[in-house]
Amino acid sequence: MTDKPVKVLFVCLGNICRSPSAEAVFIEKVKAAGLSDRFEIDSAGILSVHAGEPADARMRKHATARGYKLESRSRPVTPRDFFDFDYIIGMDHANIRDLLDRAPDKQSQAKISLFLSFAPHLDREEVPDPYYGGAAGFEEVLDLCEEASEKLLAALQHEC
Ligand code: 4NP
Numbered sequence: 001m002t003d004k005p006v007k008v009l010f011v012c013l014g015n016i017c018r019s020p021s022a023e024a025v026f027i028e029k030v031k032a033a034g035l036s037d038r039f040e041i042d043s044a045g046i047l048s049v050h051a052g053e054p055a056d057a058r059m060r061k062h063a064t065a066r067g068y069k070l071e072s073r074s075r076p077v078t079p080r081d082f083f084d085f086d087y088i089i090g091m092d093h094a095n096i097r098d099l100l101d102r103a104p105d106k107q108s109q110a111k112i113s114l115f116l117s118f119a120p121h122l123d124r125e126e127v128p129d130p131y132y133g134g135a136a137g138f139e140e141v142l143d144l145c146e147e148a149s150e151k152l153l154a155a156l157q158h159e160c
Contacts (some may be wrong), residue, residue, distance in 0.1 A: 006159050008152075009085040010115070011095055015045025015074040018127050018141055020055040022115060024068040025145040029153050038160040042085075046098045048076035056131070061075040062138040082108035087156070089115045092126040118149045118155055119148040 003152045008026065012018035023043040030039050030112075054060070055070040063070050080086065082103050090096045096114055103109040116124050129145045130137030 003043045005038055006087070006156055007081050007085045007090065008042075008087045008156070009077075009081055010041075010043040010091075011046065011077055011099060012043075012087055012091040012127075013095065013111060013129060014048075014050045014056075014131065015043055015076070016050045016056045017059045017130050017138070018145075019043035019045065020072045020074075020148045021059060021063055021068070021141050022089070022091070022127075022145045022149065024063060024070050025142070025147040025157060026152065029066060029149045030117075031155070032151060035153075035160055039156075043072055044075050044077040046065075046077060046083060046095060050074040059130070059141070060136055062135070062142060063116050066142055068142075074129070079104060082111065084085065086111060088112045089152070091115055092129070115148050115152070116144065118126040119144075121151075122147055 010019040015089055021069040023041055027041050030036055051074050053074045057062050060070045061071055088099060090099055096112060099112045109147050115127055116122055
């Protein structure tokens with residue numbers, strides 16, 4: 001156990017669907033485990049086109065139905081994030097490639113991982129982008145976020 005909180009940043013392309021959902025779900029898992037003061041949790045996007053916007057209204061509707069509050073506003077990943085955060089977690093392989101490209105050094109590259117790599121039992125690698133699809137895609141994002149958040153918390157708990 002250290003005094004410093006574990007800092008986790010979830011990243012997707014637009015920061016209006018998948019990563020705000022991962023952030024909200026992980027916040028709830030951490031809260032349920034009584035570890036809220038041991039973590040700092042945020043999300044960001046590869047793109048900056050949605051900067052300042054709330055999460056996508058469809059994503060918020062599906063998340064609210066499961067009791068999650070998507071309160072973050074979209075912001076792009078910044079160079080500082082690579083120093084500030086301990087874990088930088090992308091939703092798909094394209095996110096990982098973009099993050100690795102932007103990471104300033106090897107030490108920051110080592111912080112980057114694929115969200116579903118924490119949940120190998122799912123036998124899936126990516127949280128699919130729901131932006132251009134229908135309701136099922138938003139539900140799938142939440143299903144995957146719930147499974148992977150539980151496993152991520154189990155993996156990080158030893159650092160608290
Ligand atoms: P997200 O979904 O990466 O899960 O936030 C997307 C949102 C917006 C866009 C792409 C993906 N977009 O191209 O605007």
